Structures are given as structure tokens and as C-alpha cells.
Amino acid sequence: MPGTVFYQPFVSTSVYVDSALNSLQGVKKNNLAPDSYLLTGTTGSAISPPGYGALYIGAIDGSSTSSGSGSGTWYNFSVPSTWNPQETSVYGPDILTSGDGPGGIGDVDLAGTWIDASGVLLGFYYRGSLSALNGDASGAVKEGFQRFQAKTRINSPADFTYLHSVDGGYVVGNYTTSGGPLALAINSGPGSGSFVFDPRTSSQVDIQYSDESRYHSAFGIWANDDATYTISGGASSSPNLLITPPLFSQVTSRFDATVKSEPGWGKALDRIYEALPDAVLGSGMLADLDPITGVASNVRHYSYLNRCDVITHFQGIDYLGGGVYQAPFVAVELNGQVHTGNAYMKRLDDGQFAKDAVWQTFGSDPFGAGALISTSVAENVNTGVYSTLAPFASIGATQPYFAAAQNLFII
Numbered sequence: 001m002p003g004t005v006f007y008q009p010f011v012s013t014s015v016y017v018d019s020a021l022n023s024l025q026g027v028k029k030n031n032l033a034p035d036s037y038l039l040t041g042t043t044g045s046a047i048s049p050p051g052y053g054a055l056y057i058g059a060i061d062g063s064s065t066s067s068g069s070g071s072g073t074w075y076n077f078s079v080p081s082t083w084n085p086q087e088t089s090v091y092g093p094d095i096l097t098s099g100d101g102p103g104g105i106g107d108v109d110l111a112g113t114w115i116d117a118s119g120v121l122l123g124f125y126y127r128g129s130l131s132a133l134n135g136d137a138s139g140a141v142k143e144g145f146q147r148f149q150a151k152t153r154i155n156s157p158a159d160f161t162y163l164h165s166v167d168g169g170y171v172v173g174n175y176t177t178s179g180g181p182l183a184l185a186i187n188s189g190p191g192s193g194s195f196v197f198d199p200r201t202s203s204q205v206d207i208q209y210s211d212e213s214r215y216h217s218a219f220g221i222w223a224n225d226d227a228t229y230t231i232s233g234g235a236s237s238s239p240n241l242l243i244t245p246p247l248f249s250q251v252t253s254r255f256d257a258t259v260k261s262e263p264g265w266g267k268a269l270d271r272i273y274e275a276l277p278d279a280v281l282g283s284g285m286l287a288d289l290d291p292i293t294g295v296a297s298n299v300r301h302y303s304y305l306n307r308c309d310v311i312t313h314f315q316g317i318d319y320l321g322g323g324v325y326q327a328p329f330v331a332v333e334l335n336g337q338v339h340t341g342n343a344y345m346k347r348l349d350d351g352q353f354a355k356d357a358v359w360q361t362f363g364s365d366p367f368g369a370g371a372l373i374s375t376s377v378a379e380n381v382n383t384g385v386y387s388t389l390a391p392f393a394s395i396g397a398t399q400p401y402f403a404a405a406q407n408l409f410i411i
Helices: 180-184 245-252 256-260 265-274 399-405
Strands: 005-007 024-027 037-044 050-057 073-077 086-093 108-113 121-127 145-148 160-167 172-175 192-198 203-206 215-223 229-236 283-289 294-303 310-315 318-321 324-333 338-346 357-359 372-380 381-386 389-395
Touching: 024 381, 024 389, 037 108, 037 381, 050 108, 108 160, 108 294, 172 215, 172 229, 192 215, 215 283, 215 310, 215 318, 229 294, 229 324, 283 324, 294 338, 324 372, 324 399, 338 372, 338 399, 357 399
Parallel strands: 024 086, 024 372, 050 086, 086 160, 121 160, 160 215, 283 310
Antiparallel strands: 005 389, 024 037, 037 050, 037 086, 050 073, 086 108, 108 121, 121 145, 160 172, 172 192, 192 203, 215 229, 229 283, 229 310, 283 294, 310 324, 318 324, 324 338, 338 357, 372 381, 381 389
């Protein structure tokens, strides 16, 4: 997209991992320092060993230091070693207090996943000092960590638990009994569900949606200034939107061979193919959430370019002010063509969200690789992963899209 500058690969070199599958999955603006952001992801693989949680604090720029890309500071850490983790991945960050850490940050909330010795993917939550995680790749820090395994609708332990996003003290996520890797980028399907996790009580509340969709995912949560919450993700109204192996093959063809050459990833990709019948796609979703009861209201569905023939999913959420929310999206046309970027949605005076969205589509980066998945957004900064498997951080121009979103209305 003209006016958008991509930096890739944007990675940590604080620890060595024999894998090229680094990723960036979350971003929050750091209001404690100018031009500073908190980025989260994985050094290594997000869904198979080996991997460490990655944190970056600083500016999004083309500089580099001994710890990695950018002029800021990278940390790598593991969940507590007493859990016997095989991998750690950070999805959502939230800055809680000021302090003596990088960027003037003190305490943080972090949510993500980890893999136990049996290969089960679980969730983790961390509330504590940012600086305490510096150089903690061995998992020495135990204070502030919680482990979490979601329960399914029949009250059985989920095989895959994703804690995607944290804000205002609450976490939203998804669980599934099969096809866990697909939950990285698409909506929920049979055997899956979305929930709110309350770290204060270590409790799960399944989200109850006011629309007629059969399946939902929750990838982003935003704490509004009036003590309400808004979430983003995806929804599917029809069981006939099952993704087919030919379509999935088209989507993955650009990185399939590279991925399978990675240690441990070949098996993970095989599991994705095996789980295709359990994957359901549909529309991007925005809704208001009561985190106590789990009731989601004002549910609105969106499709890329406001068309009904494109599969769309929202990967996170950010509030720009003036009633305008933005969400990074991934869209797939029926011919397998993938699009990614940001969608801008307007809240109207009656509290509902406007019917249509304004779409900012990312094009090719300066290195000639198409942006495959945009994973998170904060103001004018995005994170994601290219089809080359290189994680990116980008800076773009949001003002024209923000202005256009001001004119959205329900028809």
C-alpha cells in the first residue's frame, strides 16, 4: 500500500533457535514514550517446538541492535520451567504501569500459548514486571504466571487453547478439539468455541452471541473508556462454508515447501490438512461484550470490500477515536487469492456499528513478497507474517481511512 513502510524480517536475535518460523502476533502503543510500541510474538515456531516468547519495546524502524531488528529492546522468555514447556508464544500485550523497564514500562499483562510435554497446546497469562522477563529463556520466573486449559461445551479439556488478546484485565480466546493450527488465521468450527478468561478468578465464560451464526472466534478485545468492551474475530452462519483441501492448497502453496523443510513443522502442517473438515470460514465480526456474563451484543459481520463472495476474518482490534475501530484482516477469495490489511468500522450514535467498512489493503513489500497475514494493529503500526515466513512490522497512513470511516452509515 502506498505510504506504508514494511520492515521484514523484524525479529529477535537474543536467543538462537534452529528455525526460520519466527512470528509477530501482537502490538500495543506505548503512551509512556514517544514513537514507542510493545510488540509480541515468537522466536521460533508459534505452534511447534522449539520457540520462545518474544517481546520488543521501542520504535518501528529499520535500525538494528545486538538483540535484533529495530532500535528498541528485545526480550525472549519461557513460561515457568516447572511446567516442562516445549514452546512459548506471546499473542496479546497490555501495558499496566510505568516503571524502570524499556520504554518507561513497569508492569505488563501478556497472554499467549505454550506446549506441554505431551504436545497439548495450552494458554498462559502473565501479570508482572516487564524487566523480570529479561533473559529468562530458561523459565526461571514463576511469579505472575498462570496456566489455563479451556473447557469445551461438554466440559472436557480442549486439546488446543488460544489466549489471543488482553485488555482491561480480561482475555479473549478460542478452543478447539482438533485442527488447532487453523485457529491461527480462521474462524471457529465444530468442536470449537470462543470465551472470556478472567485471570483474577482463573475462570472461563463462554461467549454468547446475539446473531444467528453457528460458529464464532474471538481474536481481539478492547477496553473502552466507558468501562465497556468491544471484541473482534469471525463468524460463520453456514456449515457449507467448510474449507476444502483444494482451496487450502491454493492459499498455502506459496510457503508449503518451505514450511515442511522446518524441523517439527512438517508434522504440524500434516495435522492442518487432516483437520480441514473441522474448519469453518465466514465473515469478520465486531461486537460489544459483557465480560462477566459473556453476552456479545451489537454483533456486526463484515466481508472484504463489502462483498459477500469473500471469506474474511479479523485478527485483532484497536480504537482510533471518534467512534472508529480498526481491525487487521485476512480475506480469501474463492479462487484462493489472499488479501490482508486493515478494516475501519464506525460506531453510530445509536450504539450499533455501521453496515459497511473501509478497507486498507496491503500490497507487495519492497522485497517482492506479498503480505500473507496481518496479525495485529495499533494506531498506524501493523504486525504480521509474509509468505516468505518473515515476520514484519509496518508503519502506514491511517488518517485517510479514518476520515472515510467517519462517513459510514447503515443503509
